[in-house]
Amino acid sequence: MFYFWHFLCSFFLLSTMAAPLGQDVDPADPEVQACVAFGIKSFNFHSQTHQLHNITKFHSVHREEVGAGQYDIDVEVRGCQSSCSPDNSNTQIFRCHFVIVTAPWKKQRILIKSTCTPVS
Numbered sequence: 833m834f835y836f837w838h839f840l841c842s843f844f845l846l847s848t849m850a851a852p853l854g855q856d857v858d859p860a861d862p863e864v865q866a867c868v869a870f871g872i873k874s875f876n877f878h879s880q881t882h883q884l885h886n887i888t889k890f891h892s893v894h895r896e897e898v899g900a901g902q903y904d905i906d907v908e909v910r911g912c913q914s915s916c917s918p919d920n921s922n923t924q925i926f927r928c929h930f931v932i933v934t935a936p937w938k939k940q941r942i943l944i945k946s947t948c949t950p951v952s
Contacts, residue, residue, distance in 0.1 A: 854896030857903070863936060864893050867903045870941045871930035875909070875948060883911035885926070900935040902944075909948065925951040 857864055868887060876885055889908035896902045911924040931945035 854894050854902075854904075857893045857895045859890040859893050861893075863901065863934065864895075864903060864905070866936075867932040867934055867941060868905050868907060868930065871905065871928070871932060871943060871946060872909065874943050874946060875928065878946075879911075883924070885909045885911050888925070891927075898933065900933050903930070903932045903934065905930045905932065908951070927951050 859865075859868075872885055872887060879885065886909065887907045888910045891906040891908065892904070893906075894904040896904075906927070906929050909926045909928050911926070926948040928948040929945065930943065932941055932943055934941045
């Protein structure tokens with residue numbers, strides 16, 4: 833009987849670790865917009881170019897509860913020198929993934945991960 837309970841507990845533990853507890857979130861959600869603005873501001877600050885970058889497309893937004901909200905945001909970003917117009921073909925496009933932890937009741941956001949790669 834002991835082995836059965838040991839197996840059952842191990843199975844439960846492994847199954848809960850493998851299953852994501854989060855959910856997809858609407859990109860228009862105000863907290864998502866605040867998080868992605870925070871991520872883009874950081875990207876613009878650390879960028880080696882003299883361009884500002886704006887989001888042109890959301891690929892996915894995923895939220896998990898980790899004591900606060902953790903947002904995994906995957907977006908397409910366009911670099912612009914003076915103005916960002918959709919027909920401007922000489923702008924650079926990036927695919928960015930931001931992981932941001934937010935505690936809105938404390939008015940705090942922390943950028944955990946930021947990776948941006950050029951799209952060819």
